[in-house]
Amino acid sequence: MFELFSKLFTLAVLGIIGVVTYYLWIWTYWMRRGVKGPRGKPFVGVLNVLLDHEKPGLLKLGEWTKEYGKVYGYTDGNQRTLVVSDPAMVHEIFVKQFDNFYGRKLNPIQGNPDQDERVHLLSAQGFRWKRLRTISSVSFSNGSLRNIMSTVEDSALEFMKHMEEKSANGEIDMLDAYQEYTMDVIARVAIGQRDNKMFSDQNELLKIVRQIFGGSRKYLMLICQVFPVVGQAIRSLTFKYPKIAPFKLYLMIKKAVMERKEQRDRELENGVEPGEPQDFIDMFLDAKSDDVDFSKEAREDFSKRNMKITKELSADEVVGQCFVFVIGGFDTTALALSYVTYLLTVNPEVQKNVQEEVDAEFGDSEIEFEKLGRLKYMDCVIKEALRLYPLASISNSRKCMHTTTVNGVEIEAGVYVQMDTWTIQRDPTIWGDDAMDFKPERWESANQSEYKGAYIPFGLGPRQCIGMRLAVMEQKVLLTHILKKYSFETGPSTSIPLKLVGSATTSPENVFVQLKPRNQ
Template identity: 40%
Template sequence: MAFLVYFLAAAATAAFAVYRYLVWQSQYWRRKGVPGPASRLFYGNVREINQFYEPMPMKIHEWTKEYGKVYGYKEGVRNVLVTSDLDMITEVFVKQFDNFYARRAPPLPQDLDNNPKVNLFESRGARWKRLRGLASPSFSINSLKKIRPIVEDSAIRMVDVMGKRHGAGESFDASRFFSEFTLDTICRLVLGQKESTIFDNPRIDVVQKIFLQSMDRPLFHFAVGVPGAGLSLRNIGKKLNMHTPNPDQNRIFMEIENAVRARVKERETSGAPDASADFIDLFLDSAAEFEYQNRGDFSTQASVAKALTVDEVIAQAVVFLLAGYDTTSNALSYTTWMLSRNPEVMKRCQEEIDEVCTDSSISYEDCQNLRYLDAVCRETLRFFPLAARAVARTCMKDTTVGGYEIDKDTIVMADTFAVHFNKDLWGEDVDEFKPERWLESDRRVAAINFLTFGAGPRLCVGMRLATLEEKIALAHMLRKFDVLADEQVSKLTLMGNLTTTPERVPIKINPRI
């Protein structure tokens, strides 16, 4: 009996201690005098930011309107400071990069220091600097000129199918076509796929599921609510051979790994090719076995090894496939929607394309000269920033930004929508779709004002490729068709957790006369 009493007393004491700890955690921002939404015990605000049909960037912007330019919220035990103050954003993403070189970790993070397969997006510190330096040449002007024919071939095939299926003028969902196009392109560039498989690619549904998975799930809530739980859960899943929740995803990752290792064996037998055929070759050109150091203090001035391991090549191929597919597909979807809603803009794009692109093939130089189309793409991405969730950094050492003391491990996030619709930055016509604003010489857009591709040294490395793909696809589409609005639909329904994706993009097309 006495033992039971002692046990119950100990259990009650432990429960009370856990309760007090959760209360103390939930009041982190209140103790610092920083406004923000009320935080629930254990979960914090994670359930509010993970609503599938109210994507996180929308919720963040809603809170900005309520709490001001700087406020805090909780993701379980993680502290997040949100800012739309441009001076603070510049400080975090540019001036104090050595203190904010890491991205926010996902709910189920990798061991970024010791895992041999860490990709460029998730990497940090010395490993990030090394991977970034080796990835950048893959997106140079010379590299883009080499891969342009592949991009154009996939674009032409997409436009041909679009015309055959929907050229009669009925409404259809354009987003599926753009998903097929970007996956086809990236499979040819990353996996060395020889022929186009548009509308015959078995990977499309699986890849879409990866990006459309809901994060409003108990597993993710538990992972952010308990310190260290995310990494432990990932390690347990790895030991049980459960790398991802979906076995189809595992098959795609294994396909990429097999493609890389097959190319390694091919090189061992025949030697490296004279000209790199795709991104795998480009990365394998830098592959070597070596001892690398990924820990310790980070400095942009420190020197790093100029080589990749084969495991890192596999990781880069995976992230390039996924990121290259989703972002460009969404950019095309949003831009086509805006063209359908602004017929005068569409006509001006067509006139420019007719004037600049005089050959059947659209060259790299043609794309560079499509200045108005480029302005349309940029203005669209001001309205619909692609990866606003990713415009965040983790504080790696205690510091002060804008008068706020930032503790180590705090996530600092920019409210991209607040910046993109700030009248002080963009003018009183900020709510108008006005591509001309990007061409006005007296109103040059500062880089930090446009956060679609991030900011600072971790600016999206694939930005040039994404822009090339988008302009080639749009140029070929607008050459052949007028893009018209579906009068039955007045606005897009946005969804998603990892990225913000349109549920459908209903448009009509008519052949140009």
């Protein structure tokens, strides 16, 4: 008995020594390579700082950039991260050397992107990502967006009915209101919800998604990032217990997808041909591409994972894509609308210019898909808002898959590269002395090549956000409806400047404004 205990004790001590040695190796990685940066603490690095909800970690990057320069390193848990705010390096990593940087920095609770059957575009990498992107791209063509335009329009009209009532009662927190709108659009186009549940206590989907985004999970995420095995254990629990918010959402989406698939199968058996797709479930079930990579290298890659390459999405993959569009499209579009609203509110002359453009283009006529493209000044306003307040900047990261050199800096395989998007997009050496000013006119004559690698609100290169055009369409439809009827004005609770919070995304705490009817 004593001998067994002695062996177990020895193994435990050796295990502890091994773990401590590994984390000390991680923690001292950048020091050993002579790279400057915040050192943080053993085991956690700077993770506790980055996860601070009250002071967004993505803004902390800017402070460190001022202190350490445009290239520096830190450790966050068991990960080594190089921070970059040099546009030339950004373009090199995202575009020119994409084959060396095709992986993404993942949530520690996410599954293995090479093995997970539920993998989606955000987490997939390599040939799996390439296949998913190729097939899914069909669903974001002009024709597909035109098909769902009427659905977006219905949500916007319903939103306006609620605004008429709420505007009469004083200030409105437009961030909360826009979340109702974006959730309604997503529920309709991503999971086929037919009835309207905007501003309703019965909106179960919105409650679930707010649970996923809401609250501080700082210590949970810290533990999972430091000890990945804990993250995977939590993931296993998440997909076994339906009361946990992410799994509730997954089951809700899976139910909608499988019911639609069974309905379509029955109709085909009865000789009923499918009509025009009205939402992403239809589009993803219909999606097929002859451009899928069937090269020997791709076939071998899939074979290693006991998978076959197909030109269509499996049912699990359809669920995965719908899941990520619910998560990815809810918060970001609501935030974009909130930032635009704030900037128009505190810049009434810009707001007037947008209203004049809307009046000239639409007048009393209905909003049409083709005409949205003519709102050039509104395009400039949205671009400028996203320059000053980039969304989900944490997604502007890549994993180095093969050791390489970028602009003289060697980056080893396994190292993550995080772009300091806020610094790049507000850099006066790139944007001029008025870089901190809201100036939509800068985009009217902008040479896009001039800002290569410096404007990345939706990412850059092959992994640029696939839903970008849908997000902009949602914004333009709703802003057109609002600005035709109302003007944004400040109220007693309007925060100037905005108070920003968050960790994974950077969000205003609130955006209180007053909606004043234009005919008064």
